[in-house]
Amino acid sequence: MKSQLTVYLNHFMRPIPGGVETVRDYRDEQKWISSDSKMSMPGQKGKLTEIEKWVEIKAFLLAKYPVTEGLYEAILRSTGESTKSLLKDGEVANNRPVVNVSWCEAVSFCNLLSKKCGLQECYTIDKNSGNVGFEPQANGYRLPTDAEWQYACKATSEGYRYGEITDIAWYEDNSEERVHEVGKKQPNQWGLYDMLGNVWEWCWDLYDEKTYGEYRVFRGGSWAEEARGCGATSRRRGHPTFKIDDLGFRLARSCEWVRS
Template sequence: MKYPVTQQLYHFVMHEEEIEPIVSKLPITEVSWMDAITFCNELSRKLGRMECYTVTNESENTIFNKIANGFRLLSDAEWQYACKAGSTGYRYARIDHIAWYQGNSNGSVHKVGQLLPNPWGLYDLIGNVWEWCWDLYDAERYGNYRVFRGGS
């Protein structure tokens, strides 16, 4: 998606409820990895697409259907590829122009899409909130600890 998932979209998909307009464009926070894949499946169902995940109680046992056309989490490699968007540097512009972080955020999240997008038109990949990826970190070392990217 072009933007991180907003509170408005998340609550509509998961709870079919409206939320206050003041927070509607803020990114969703406090979402576990299991919540994220459940959201992907529910959004897929609502839009008539095939669910990508067979959900189990343990994240490491969740099954990903690679031929499904539904919404899914990016792999770590896909996330990094999308974030860089063909640029060669660590960032595609100055950090203040592309990301909300400790130095410019006033300690709070901000509405999505307010800063510059990357060259592919994707917003807020760096900063503002963390984004879950499909991958496990080194499972032997960390168990079922999932990869997240971006920032908070």
């Protein structure tokens, strides 16, 4: 019998059909590893090169909301009994997206959540080096890949956004300088909320290992972002230990390992 936690989480996972996605980016050819910033490149950029790649997307599951503060805190602090109490009414308190979470912490949360649901952890974490590996055969929770995130955000749309920005996103012009509860704006065509605006979302991928070392991708814009930064193809990078008050994450699972 499935645990109450698993049933609760399954309710929020949306099926994403397979397909192909084109991922484009502009890379600086000059090697740069930040010494005084864990997010952005200071000063003038070097010569930019356009990178384009086609990625085959296998069908997968993606949460219709970013991970909330309520769920995040409950899982970190819970025993089996406290989790049962938390979910007894089918809801969690505090539905704002969790923020100030690093990529490393997001990966660790995915593993912890998988373990609590009796699933195999997707990530191996070396305690000495901190290196993180991915187990493709695992059936647990994970971060979406960069291409998966973009593909799911677009859904059936072909433009920069899946709707009018004021209808689908909390961003600089309408957020009142704060994060908002999930699900208060219109979803995309696949039933995913807050893909744009509200909080940036970590992805699994390295941004560009040759140029930026271990920096990871995050996507989608936030409550503090200008409109131009809230789009399906907008990409940013951050050191895996970087955290800030408009950056969170969303859960994914691989479909081939999900059993009803």
